[in-house]
Amino acid sequence: MAPPRPNSPATGNGFLASVMRFWNASHLQRTYASDYIGLAILLSSYILIQFFVEPFHRMFSLNDLRISFPYAEVERVPLTHDFIYALFLPLILICLSNLLSSASSHKHHVTVLGLTISLILTSLLTDIIKNAVGRPRPDLLARCAPLPDTPLDKLVDISVCTETGHHKLHDGWRSFPSGHSSFSFAGLGYLSLFLAGQTRIFAHGPGSIAEHTEKVVRGDLLKALFCLAPLVGATMIAISRCQDYRHDVYDVTIGGLLGWTVAYWSYRRYWPRLSSAKCDEPYAGPPGAAEDGPGYGRLRDEEEGAGGRNVGYELRQLNSR
Template sequence: MPFFQPSHARTKVPAMSPTRRRKLIFSYAPDWVLTIVLAALFYSLDKVNGYRRVFSLEDTSLRHPYAVHERVPNIALYFICFVSPLVIQPVINFFTVRSWWDFHNGSLGLVLGLALTGSITQFVKITVGRPRPDVIDRCQPPTGSVDPTFGLSNWTICTQANEAILRDGFRSFPSGHSSMSFAGLGFLSFYLAGKLHLFDSRGHTGKAWLALSPFAGASLVAISRTMDYRHHWQDVLVGSILGTVLAYFSYRQYYPSLESDLSHRPYSPRIKRDDEDVLPIHIRTGSESHGFANHESRANPFLDTQARDPERYTSFEDHPDAQDFELGGTVPRPRSGSLEEIWKDDEARPRMGSPFVDPFATKTSTAL
């Protein structure tokens, strides 16, 4: 039994049938296809001749030598930002929750974060067209060349025969190595922090060092870009922030907050169980919910805290709407159903524990 599960007895969840498992997997197939296809389309823009800013031949920040051999070549970057998290996350899964659904969510979240980061980075690189610190060495302007009077030089002055080297010389902002390494290793760091319950208000130094170690690797990759004179420091800083933000954004699509009592568990599937597998239950709404919460909280204040925050339930089976979800060891999503249902129910049915209750909200409903 994973060490994160509480020792008290819990309701046993029926095993999922093979048919149901296939239906569940196929429901997420569009997510995989859309993410991979869009990422491939944006990566194909690498051959596009983007914008190229003018520059000064006298600018010393652009006169650094062109490094033929990079400290972290592209193939090494792919192993660092993608392969290593893809291999390490299942190992963490095995020693903690041992859930195939966690493996699915972790892998999809990682791919989503990298795809979003790579696409945005590539788009900005092409449209901004900032010269790299080694652009003059790449350009190889004729001997004795000077800037025009009261003006700057442009790429047409270059004698570089290799078009790929010259084109890449105007893609400094932001740093792709920085953004991708922080996106991949950043997601791994958040994944590890969730499994370790880093923000459990207990203050474990070992947890902090372990959870933040992937960021150290990403930092080394980012710093190497300034050592190879491939990027200015601003490019590295913005790329690192971009990768970190999108990594957390992708992580939160499939996992609860790192401060949640169930941060080690993935969210439950988006789809509901089949009708024949679930018994109808009554959902308290409006004044019923408010009265129920107040009555129970007087007898048990802890229950009132749990009702206000669904992510604080010790297990998905303890959630009052547990029948609407499946896969034991997952976190019930706070609200289920289509967007149309959520919009319609928002005014008619305040959530349990809401500080404001509409006195006219007397509608009740059943859920399958």
């Protein structure tokens, strides 16, 4: 590791300098401690938002048909079921897959850690956006139960509502994006990526770069459908939110894209790309530790695609023939 610059915080005095010196001198960079610190921050932030933050309440009109749908007392996929489908089901399948393949403890660790980060980060981002946007749900008027003398053709605010249930009323302004959709794609999307990596349906076959340019080994259709199934399940959960009039298509589409994006980002922090010859094994060390010594380095994308070989050298050999 390069020595700190003369004017860097690590060479000064004070609390910040002490923290920087401790960081540089410790093995924290070589462990997953920073990931767990970040995870604790994400979880704490999410809990604080749940208890202390209320959404922005947009004004609305009683003659707006887009918010005039009935309130579903019984949801097709209640919140508890969403947790079962998007959290516990992926967790069980991931652990079962690792156990059946006699995976190392490191593989168990990073797989569960990636899933956890995907779900918590998605939930936090979803709630931040929900509360900031304050978009009315399609069933807002049924939740609000406005006063009888409320004008039909004017913009009004939350003060005209007679609903006394705090959560039921204020949750009416948390339509965008769909939390069920983002959460389901964060969990089931991560599961889909994991299964695709373990079954190697997009992976290049072993061999030299010449063999890679001539033949790519693809998984069979049955494996591909198996890996696609979690995404179909997440899509059905998202559709159920439109059927219950909790969200519209715009809400669930953006929610799904948000969850899928975070799932892919979280997965790739610990795993090679799906076309890599080593896609079924996680990186040997924590993110950001590529220069910390043997076992922690990561292959570049072009090296991953050739099973870790010197791609540039082999390409030059091919061109010289």
